[in-house]
Amino acid sequence: MQRTTITLDDALAAELDAHMAATGATSRSETIRDLVRRGLSTVAGGPAEAGCFGVISCTIDQSxxxxxxxxxxxxxxxxxxxxxxxxxxxxxxTSLDVVVMRGRVADVTSYAEALFLERGVMHGTVGLIPVAEDTTRHVHNDGPPREHTHLKVRSSF
Incomplete structure (x- = not known):
């Protein structure tokens, strides 16, 4: 594990402490690691070809x-x-729209970005859940084993 020293102004440190209290985190290091991990996954989004589920939410001005x-x-x-x-x-x-999509990271994020650029769409966010396909041969219910695909949620891209 690498050690990194950072300096926070008083207001930001107070926000960090409030976030810790709200989430039940036990240390600033744990909290900062979690925030950095989430921030990097949002920025990087994962490899373009990786499989994912995307949860896209935004508000839409129906007028x-x-x-x-x-x-x-x-x-x-x-x-x-x-x-x-x-x-x-x-x-x-105004409506709150939530869409769940499945596909490659590049496809899901490009759809979300195009949606967020529409005039009348606000507060857009996208969350990506990395998945992989696992082909196995086993029995479901009765009958002989057969090969088929299951999705497996991964911890990271």
Missing amino acids: VRNLAARVPQSRLDRHDQTVAALSVPLDHS
Whole structure:
């Protein structure tokens, strides 16, 4: 393990301590490691060809011309990657949309980035869950063993 020394101003140190209290972390080092790990996974996103599930969330101003039609159409255009979608009305013109997609990191992140650039889309975030396919031969229920694929959630990309 590498030792790194950092200096934080008082306000940032207080925010870090408040985050520790809220999450139940036992030390600043543990908290900073967790925040760095999450920050790097968001920035790096993983290798472009790696498999993942992406959870994309954003708010959508439904009053922006054609946006209410374009966003669902963009999911239909990617029907082979879209696993689920949920739209929750927040007020008279804004909805919170959550989409779960499956595919390569490059495909999921490019869809999310294009969505976030649309006028009327705000507060966009994407979370990536690394997965790998595992082909095995075994029995489900009755019958002979057969080869098929299972997804395995990985700890990192």
